[in-house]
Amino acid sequence: MLNSSADSHLEKGIVTQLRGYLAQIDLADDGRLPPERELSAALGVSRTELRKALDVLEAEGQLWRHVGKGTFMGSRPLDTFADIAALARRSNPAEVMRARIVMEPEICRAAAFTATPEDIAEMRMCLTRSRQAETWRQYEAWDTRLHRTIAEASQNTLLLGLFDTLNAVRRAVTWGRLRTEPVKPLPDHHSFAEHEAIVDAIEHRDIAAAAAGMRAHLQTVERKLLDRQ
């Protein structure tokens, strides 16, 4: 009654039966299909045979499975590493600057639309404090706060969240050589004028100038950083 060809035919039969079943049911929003125990009962096959059929479909890339989670149609979601530490480990200062140059000018453009007088007042305070800074640490604190205030002013919580993530990675990334420079920021430090140009542009609702100013500023930072001045 049974031979090898009949066996494979039987298995293929279950696979096609499963294919039909999957095509007919409309699965949940996340593409999850019933647990194996239910599915085997619904199809009238043993769990062992069902799993063989699922193995085939998984090998074809039509579905993916995970213990405790379930079985899902489509391709396995790629491991999205939102973990700051993991990101910082794989990244480097050059990438951080690239990412800043991608994101911050556009965030700044949005901020020029939506910044409130309070936002701008806080930006101006950051400018003043950063000029008064007695140490590089203080300067960086006010610089960081200025950039974040601009991101806040965009009034887009998602962009702000992405900015924060980027910032956290920036802090976590290993920068190798550090401030060998003069102990305190000199009055003619390039950032001062650039920062003021940016805030001016935001205050005057000059969208293009705001974005361009931020881009120019970050490119200067990048150049100073990578060229070793």
Next chain:
Amino acid sequence: MLNSSADSHLEKGIVTQLRGYLAQIDLADDGRLPPERELSAALGVSRTELRKALDVLEAEGQLWRHVGKGTFMGSRPLDTFADIAALARRSNPAEVMRARIVMEPEICRAAAFTATPEDIAEMRMCLTRSRQAETWRQYEAWDTRLHRTIAEASQNTLLLGLFDTLNAVRRAVTWGRLRTEPVKPLPDHHSFAEHEAIVDAIEHRDIAAAAAGMRAHLQTVERKLLDRQ
């Protein structure tokens, strides 16, 4: 509400008592101090009075509190919400589209520089598969994969990480209205031609066209999304 001198003297007494207590105990390494109910008993003060004293210290920035968590010494950690769920809760579809329009065109520009032939081959496969899609679910899977392949091709792990974060938020955000559209993507769906224009630009190393194509594509998506209904 103003206090008489006698009242403020009393309250200050509790505040100083609390200060002494906090100086003497060695708190856990997370800076957490005992719950209010314990603390009030330990100090022999009613919870109401203790809370007034804690209000003072909190206003001074010496500690911060959060329901369910507890009371902690030091300054409240800057709420850098890299947490996807928290981000999704505060965000909305409009912000997601804005953020995509900010990030993806620039990522696409970078990809046009650095994409390998293998990257481009995978993009082309995504194009083909998305055209063959029999359901919206399948289409979206290949659409998502195309966009991520482009992000991968930028060869910037940080930008890729930010892209993944954005994508995770996109999936988690509540979209309200759902597919009322035809059961499967029609052959003249706008995305097909737009996607192909983007991949063509990347393949020909046309940096500007790649960025512009992606921007145009996402703006079309945004328009379709927000205008209708």
Next chain:
DNA sequence: TTGGATACCAATTTTGTTTTGGTTTATATT
């Protein structure tokens, strides 16, 4: 040897309970 039923495992999700800061209300107390 093959297939089926069963039990078990570890990862994960779901559910329920406890804890915690915040708030209100009734009752003394002065």
Next chain:
DNA sequence: AATATAAACCAAAACAAAATTGGTATCCAA
């Protein structure tokens, strides 16, 4: 009248217990 106290209640968060789920091994039968 003003205010402190105690108690109860709330929602957010943490914590713990239970139920699911894919993966695997075992035993049994055909």
